[in-house]
Amino acid sequence: MSNRANLVGARLLQAIPVVIGVVVITFVLTRALPGDPAAYFAGDAADEASIQQVREALGLDKSLPQQFVVYVGDLLRGDLGTSLSTGQPVLSDLARRLPASLELTLAALVLSCLLAIPLGVMAATAPGSWRDHLCRVVVTAGVSLPTFFTGILLIYVFYYLLGIAPSPLGRLDFIYIEPDPITGFYLIDSALVGDWETFAGSAKQLVLPATTMALFTLAPIARMTRGAMLQALSSDYIRTARAAGLTGTTILMRYAFRNAMLPVVTTLGMVFSFALGANVLVEKVFAWPGIGSYAVDALVASDYAAVQGFVLAMALLFVALNLIIDLAYAVIDPRIGFDG
């Protein structure tokens, strides 16, 4: 167990340079963005004097190194600054929006895994069969469309034409009151207090965007499962196991699947990170108040504090995620060492 604790400690130490690097790169990247936030936010008819006033108020009249020092100082105090586009402290914006994005992404991933992993295993058990081909075609079709297109298509068909989906107005229709924030996940929060009407309301809102995202993440998970299963099934130890007379199901689930999980977990981690980033477009279409759409708007408006805060939050999330993946690796495949 102490070995495991050391491992976690070592991983956290390794994460420090990553986070520092992210902070520096983000700072440089935001400052490299074209555009002058002072002019943008000074208002429509602001003259040069008032733009200068805004610039000073934002601290943008200082030199870049000075700005960086101020920024790092604020960061160390836990102050992410105030977003210009929403007028709120970035920290509270993120605290409100991150659960929205996570809820959507996780719902999509769960949906996707429920479909994709069985499909992948099924395809791998009979490579070259019609089931294999069907699986390939189905999951590939899902990933082949841009998410914003799928999203609008789903709205068109299920809301506009058929009228069976709720209006695409974000996390909850306006006739519901959002649950008291406990975790920020509406599904969990409403379930915790036993408000099943709100639970149903937010679940309904979740269906279309989660389906859009799930369709998109089906393919990488299914094909990685298939690929890894195939590789595992053709490996020496499976042949040995077969030779030793173990049954097909035991081999499949106990040995092959376990070994195939390694790349699948890596893929899942990557897909999660990718999906959280790619949420952007789905969030825009479904008016989902997540961090993706927040980041895009901030980037387009050169809203430095918001972009920096967003990237930092995502980076920390990733460090945590990678740690979990690495630990999962160590559990699944003892061959991997962590001396590096």
Add this chain to the structure above:
Amino acid sequence: MAEISTSSNSFLRHTAYVMRQNPVTLVAFGLLAFLLLCALLGPALVPYDPLASDADILQPPSWAHWFGTDQLGRDVFSRVIVATRLDLAISMGAVVLSFVAGSILGSIAGYWGGWFDAVISRGLDMIMAFPLFVLAMGIVAALGNTIENVIYATAVINTPFYARVVRAEVNIRREAGFVQAAKLSGNTDLRVLALHIFPNALPPMMVQVSLNLGWAVLNAAGLSFIGLGVRPPTPEWGIMVAEGAGYIISGEWWLALFPGLWLMLAVFTFNLLGDGLRDIVDPRQRR
């Protein structure tokens, strides 16, 4: 674990075998050929100038305009076909760049380990720690709205995917018996790495390539959706779908549907190719 045969003859025979075994792969190669043909000859074949506007705006598909016309009366069919070249160039350019960079970085990190591994892995973690699409957006926004920058941005965000796969595969095998044997028989590290270890990383990488070719197209489309893509009036599937998506609710479905179908066709082709390529390059499936 056999050493990879370099005989092109046996490679071709194996390819033909894979094709026979897997009709979907055959179809995928057929589609790829079709797309390449569009990319090469498209501009010469299309019935209209893809940039010329016309008074017949927003016409539904007809004999004169197979895919209808857009808000400026431009022929959607011509634009879709002409866009093939640019879209393939963007995705392939990005994937080649990230494949090469990822292979080199991943091999070094996985084989030599130690400081190399630490530095490269932290560097890759750093890129991965960024929300990828937003990183791509940031790069394009900061460097400027050009096709080259879209390619670079896409390559940067894809590189860690290859590097991590290669690193993991190389790491697992660097102490393996066949590696020791190859070293003992006098091969240099580089040779062992390139010829004995790296090929084992190819099958999972091929799956990545196929996915990434598709993702690259989608990534460019996403950038277009938020306005950071190619310059108008250059035809490009992503921007056509993005603009067309706004017309679906109002009933002009052809504006998004046809470029979307074409885009889907391309991504579909790339993805289906993945499994086929994997079967072709997988040393273990050779006989």
Add this chain to the structure above:
Amino acid sequence: MTEISRRSLLATGAASAAVLPFLRALPAQAQGSDVLVTVNGQTINSLDLHRTGTNRPSYQVAINCYDRLVSFGTKPSSGGGLEFDYTKIEPELAESWEVSDDGLVLTFNLRDATFQDGSPVTAEDVKWSFDRAVSLGGFPAVQMKAGGFTRPDQFAAIDEKTFQITLDFPSKLAIPDLAVPIPFVINSKLALANATDDDPWATEYLHQNTIGSGAFKVARWVPGEQLIYERNDDWASGPAPAYKRVVIREVPSPATRRALIEKGDVQVSFNIPSKDAAELSDKLVVNSTPIANAIYCVGLNYNFEPFQDADVRKAVAYAIPYEAIFEAAAFGRGNPLWGEETDRSAIAWPRKSGYMEDMDKAKEHLAKSGFADGFEVPFSISLNQLDWMEPTALLIQENLAQLGITVTIDKIPGANWRTASLVEKRLAFHLEGFGGWLDTPDYYFFWAYKDGHLFNSSNYRNEEIETLVDTTLHIPTDDPAYEPNVKRMFEIALEDLPRIPLWQPALNVALNGATDYEFWFHRQLDVRPIKPT
């Protein structure tokens, strides 16, 4: 902001419990006539218009939650429904007012009104609010200056109910400038109680709270999601609004907004694309009001050498396919501004430019110019305004190619657009869409044609225009010099063509289940007059 918890909402009584049936999802039509739901595509980023960094969509909070001294009257609009009438000043918080004979002293008598915390509105509150508007800087100070209000010492509370403004010079813009959203009246006692030494104007408190005497207050605000107004039943400055609660929902995708309004799940969709306006007008009520004193135009920058040549500018003006642009970019919504002016009076503005698409004339002019072989020029458009700018740019690009002028289209991100086009004025060839809040042509010229002024993105300078605008800006419209001066401005501007007018844009608003929408110059949704059908 006032954080409404679930319980306090429940506690607001039977009426709101009926309005907000948390436990049952009612179809939209059955929600009753108490709640209005509107959608728009933009984020409200502050409840305080005076604060630095407050964006345009946030102005509606000042309009709906606060009172000004005066307002404009209304008249039937060519775009359907009603629109503001610039010529009619009407009382809001001020019951009556007098202007001294020299036009320098404006005295306002306040009506008996109370703030939403029950305290009375006094002249002291008005003075504090006006002081704040001119002191915090930024756009509010600029807009106040347009009416001649620059310093706190111009404002005085004579007694409890009498407020006085002393001007440095008489101006026809002074009283109209009091009807714009900026000089709204704040509960100064409450604000001061929440002010700090670092923040004497209580910007942090007002950023989150509405403390006015207006028709609504903000009951809940989640930036990026929604804002909920709740009616102030004690509003004294106008007829009580029909809706008890108004939900302003933010939906970024225009396609989604269209689906929502078409299905009737929302009652008002504000600022919809022209294409949707054109198509929805058969099914729903769509108001497309031409925006007063606003023009979409092509800017030719005088710093770019070819555009210093008058013949090049005219060649461009004759090469623009106005009709096609108006159809493709505006879907026929708004007023055409090309061809000869025949209908409108001699000083009506915006007016037709006299130019039309005529490639032969364009070629003639280019041949006469110093750039007969054409030239290359980047054409800049804003990423935030692609809906009209992109089709316009593409059609112009195509026609100019026939003249040998090679145009490359440059999309500029929103944050950079203002800096590049208006502040640095470095875009050689671009599109511009300024609209003046105060509706007189000289006001437009002041911003868009005077050297160095913000919306003069063409770096245009003409000595006669400089003097004409300065002498005309503040004189009354019935002054004998006014009409000839304005006519002369038009003449020069349309001859010199630093800006080539394309069309007068319209603000499109779709209503489904609501009525009595009014168009206002500030181009924000005034929810006060809207009623259920």
